[in-house]
Amino acid sequence: xxxxxxxxxxxxxxxxxxGDGRVYTAVEKAHxxxxxxxxxxxxxxTGCGKSTLLNVAAxxxxxxxxxxxxxxxxxxxxxRDAGYLFQADALFPWKTALDNVAIGLEIKGTPRSExxxxxxxxxxxxxxxxxxxxxxxxxxxxxxxxVALAQVLIRDPKILLMDEPFGPLDAQTRQVMGNLLLxxxxxxxxAVLFVTHDLEEAIALADRxxxxxxxxxxxxxxxxxxxxxxxxxxxxxxxxxxxHSLHREIWSxxxxxxxxxxxxxxxxxxxx
Amino acid sequence: xxRPTLLALQVLVAVVCIVxxxxxxxxxxxxxxxxxxFFFSNPFxxxxxxxxxxxxxxxxxxxxxxxxxxxxxxxxxxxxGVLVGFWFARQPLVAAVFDPYVKMVNALPRVVxxxxxxxxxxxxxxxxxxxxVTLVFFIVFFNVYQGVKEVSRTxxxxxxxxxxxxxxxxxxxxxxSALSWMFSSxxxxxxxxxxxxxxxxxxxxxxxxxxxxxxxxxxxxxxGVFAGxxxxxxxxILIDFGVTLVERRLLVWRPTASDxxx
Numbered sequence: 017x018x019x020x021x022x023x024x025x026x027x028x029x030x031x032x033x034x035g036d037g038r039v040y041t042a043v044e045k046a047h048x049x050x051x052x053x054x055x056x057x058x059x060x061x062t063g064c065g066k067s068t069l070l071n072v073a074a075x076x077x078x079x080x081x082x083x084x085x086x087x088x089x090x091x092x093x094x095x096r097d098a099g100y101l102f103q104a105d106a107l108f109p110w111k112t113a114l115d116n117v118a119i120g121l122e123i124k125g126t127p128r129s130e131x132x133x134x135x136x137x138x139x140x141x142x143x144x145x146x147x148x149x150x151x152x153x154x155x156x157x158x159x160x161x162x163v164a165l166a167q168v169l170i171r172d173p174k175i176l177l178m179d180e181p182f183g184p185l186d187a188q189t190r191q192v193m194g195n196l197l198l199x200x201x202x203x204x205x206x207a208v209l210f211v212t213h214d215l216e217e218a219i220a221l222a223d224r225x226x227x228x229x230x231x232x233x234x235x236x237x238x239x240x241x242x243x244x245x246x247x248x249x250x251x252x253x254x255x256x257x258x259x260h261s262l263h264r265e266i267w268s269x270x271x272x273x274x275x276x277x278x279x280x281x282x283x284x285x286x287x288x
Numbered sequence: 289x290x291r292p293t294l295l296a297l298q299v300l301v302a303v304v305c306i307v308x309x310x311x312x313x314x315x316x317x318x319x320x321x322x323x324x325x326f327f328f329s330n331p332f333x334x335x336x337x338x339x340x341x342x343x344x345x346x347x348x349x350x351x352x353x354x355x356x357x358x359x360x361x362x363x364x365x366x367x368x369g370v371l372v373g374f375w376f377a378r379q380p381l382v383a384a385v386f387d388p389y390v391k392m393v394n395a396l397p398r399v400v401x402x403x404x405x406x407x408x409x410x411x412x413x414x415x416x417x418x419x420x421v422t423l424v425f426f427i428v429f430f431n432v433y434q435g436v437k438e439v440s441r442t443x444x445x446x447x448x449x450x451x452x453x454x455x456x457x458x459x460x461x462x463x464x465s466a467l468s469w470m471f472s473s474x475x476x477x478x479x480x481x482x483x484x485x486x487x488x489x490x491x492x493x494x495x496x497x498x499x500x501x502x503x504x505x506x507x508x509x510x511x512g513v514f515a516g517x518x519x520x521x522x523x524x525i526l527i528d529f530g531v532t533l534v535e536r537r538l539l540v541w542r543p544t545a546s547d548x549x550x
Contacts, residue, residue, distance in 0.1 A: 076445060094448060106446035110464040110541045119460060123451050153543035171450065 020088040022097075022175050022207030023050040023073050027082035030068050042068045044233040046082070048226060050175075053205040057218035059270065060228030061277030066211045067103070067179050069228075073209055074100050074177050086175070099173030101164055101181040107152040113139060113163045114148035120170040138166040142196065158189040162196070169200060176201075176208045182217070190214075194221055194250045202247055215270060219262055220250045227270055230277035238269050306331045329511040337515035351523065353496040357413050357485035358527070361420025362478055366470065368421070369428025374466065376429075377436035394426045398484070402491045411493055420484025427477045428470055435469030436462050471538050478531050482524055497523065 030043040042065035050056045060066045071077040072084060075094040084091040086098075107116050118135035122128060139145050142162040144155075152160055161181060168176070182190040194217060201208065212218050218225045219242055227238035242262060244253055253259055313323040313330040323330075341347035376383035401422060405415040439461055447461045470477075489498025497520050504512025 074449060076448070096451065098449070100446070100449040102442050102446055104440075104442040106440075106442045108443060108447075108460060108464070110468065111460075112541075120450055123456055151541040153541070167450070 019052050021049045021085070022052050022054070022087060023048070023209060024085040024088075025049075025069070025072065025079075025082065026085070028069070028072055028079040028084060029081040030065065030072055030077060031080040041080075041233045042231060043072075043228075044235055046236055048236060050207045050209055052174075052207050054224065055201065055208040055210065055222045056224045056226060057210045057212060057222035058226045058228060059212060059215050059218045059266075060234065061230045061270075061274040062213060063277055063281055064228045064231045064234040064273070066213075066228050070100075070177050070179050070209060070211050073175075074098055076100075095175070095177075097173060098175040098177050099168035099171055101161075101168055101176070101178040103180040103183050105152065105160055105164075107160055107163055107167070109152050112149050112151055113144060113155065116152070116163055117166045117170055120167050124171070135166070135170060138170045139163070141200070142166045158185050158193060161185065161193055165197070165200070174206060176206045176210075178208065178210045180212050181210075183212070190217065191250050197221070198246075198248060198250070215263060215266060216254065219244075219259060219266070220248065220253050225266060227266060227273070230273045230280060237273070238266065240266055325510075326508070327510060329514055333511040334514040334518065337511045338519060341515065341519070347500075347519065350496050350500050351519070353413060354482070354485050354489065354498070354523070357416045357420060357488070357496065358478075358481040360413070360417045361484050362424055362481035364417065365421040365424025365481065366428045366477065369425045370432050370466065370470065372425075373429045373432025374436060374462070377433050377466075378462075383433075390426075390429075393422075398422050399487060399491075402488055405488070406492050416485045416488030416493065416496070416498075419488040420481045423480035423484045424477045427473050427480060431469040431473045432466045435466035439465045468539065468542065471535060474531050474535055475528060478527060479524065482527065486520065 025046050025048040028043065028046040028048075029041065030046075031039050031041045034040050046069055048056075048058075048069070058066045058069065068077060072079050073086075073091075073095065075084075075091055075098075086095055108119065111119065114132065114135050117138050118128065118131040121131040121134060126134075136145070136148060139148055142165055144159060144162050144166070147155060147159065152163070155163065164181070182193045185193060198221060208222075210218070210221060215225075222242055225238075225240045225242060226236055227240075228234050229237045240262065244256060244258060309323065309328070310331045313321065313325050313328050315321075325333075376386070398419060402415070402419055405418040409415040409418055444457070444461060447457050452460060485496065486498040486501075489496035490502045491498075493499045493502075497516055501513055501516035501520075504510075504516060
């Protein structure tokens with residue numbers, strides 16, 4: 017018996033209608049499958065539509081063509097099996113860290129008296145046990161990400177969608193957060209779709225790295241398997257020889273796209 | 289600057305002003321009194337007037353009436369502003385249709401409505417409450433409208449992805465956001481509630497601080513006018529202080545300006 021694929025995009029095309037009536041195609045013919053328990057990273061130059069693809073998997077965006085299947089079921093509306101970690105701050109600023117985490121359960125109808133202790137446990141497991149009563153603005157960027165991670169994970173989603181979640185953080189904090197993510201993920205191995213522009217981060221975290229071409233009409237142009245042993249430590253894995261050869265191999269493809277994407281974005285600015 | 293020094297300087301300003309006022313209105317300079325008592329009274333008379341009001345207890349009735357009018361105007365205006373603000377923000381069509389009328393009514397100086405309200409609602413407290421409501425309503429309305437419209441897209445999407453229903457989004461996202469905007473304008477709206485009450489009283493009433501001032505003016509009792517003004521100022525400062533306390537309690541989650549980490 018084959019296990020169902022957690023996320024399957026088949027020939028997905030995403031297009032937006034621009035203000036002047038033209039249609040902008042962000043992503044074309046995207047074919048992507050994430051197996052259960054698999055950690056897939058999508059890497060691409062800025063503006064290649066990798067976040068767009070993630071939003072399609074989340075059900076926040078409807079594909080213009082093609083299909084989205086979640087556990088072999090066609091996706092209608094929002095993806096209820098998925099937890100989504102946003103790039104920007106998405107915590108509720110008027111709730112304390114504890115309430116922000118507990119809300120994930122309260123929405124489902126869990127009584128508050130039951131949700132709060134579990135939220136406290138989750139805060140502790142992301143290393144913020146002592147910060148339960150802080151409001152988001154009293155936390156650092158990295159701490160806010162930890163709360164956001166706990167907020168998503170407390171619901172125990174089967175799929176984790178992450179949109180450059182550590183993008184706004186400084187280099188060291190990113191690595192610490194990457195290790196935290198791997199530790200938490202190791203416990204129950206959810207299917208993960210992780211979007212980033214950082215190739216090193218992608219290789220260090222993922223089982224598979226998918227490369228997208230520069231937009232518009234970007235496509236998936238490469239798919240590499242990362243066979244580095246698990247559990248991994250992000251600090252250590254970067255010193256691995258296999259890491260380096262893989263990085264060189266993928267970068268040779270990615271580099272051209274990055275340059276193309278860069279030229280397009282500067283060109284677009286000139287014509288505006 | 290340390291707190292006591294600041295306080296001392298602040299008191300000094302008041303002392304200098306009062307002394308100057310007292311001296312210039314009683315002692316002739318080059319044979320001429322610069323502040324004729326008929327127009328400017330003097331601090332001593334004003335103070336004794338205030339003492340007389342409080343000693344006889346007559347002031348409490350007027351303060352009570354003005355306070356009641358202000359509170360009613362604030363509560364009714366806020367309630368209306370929140371409801372309509374929410375409605376407009378969630379129904380863009382309604383907002384678009386009513387937009388020119390909202391702007392028109394808001395552009396109208398509210399004082400001109402006072403005679404109408406006096407005609408409709410009589411000289412009792414309700415015509416003053418109505419005037420205050422027209423002032424408070426628009427401040428709260430615009431803020432709530434803004435608050436609901438400007439809910440962060442990410443926070444909203446996050447709520448959706450966490451599985452919130454429309455009703456839960458209302459409760460956990462739109463409502464707190466709108467309230468925070470409303471509370472941030474609390475000082476202004478409370479201030480306007482008092483303005484509405486006092487101006488209404490001044491233009492026609494039988495009680496209240498505005499009435500006291502208007503009565504004193506009617507008999508050229510300048511000391512009375514000044515006394516009324518001082519009591520009114522103290523009254524507003526007290527209310528404002530109360531608002532600050534409420535605000536501190538309700539907006540703890542908000543970053544303050546001095547907090548760099550926004």
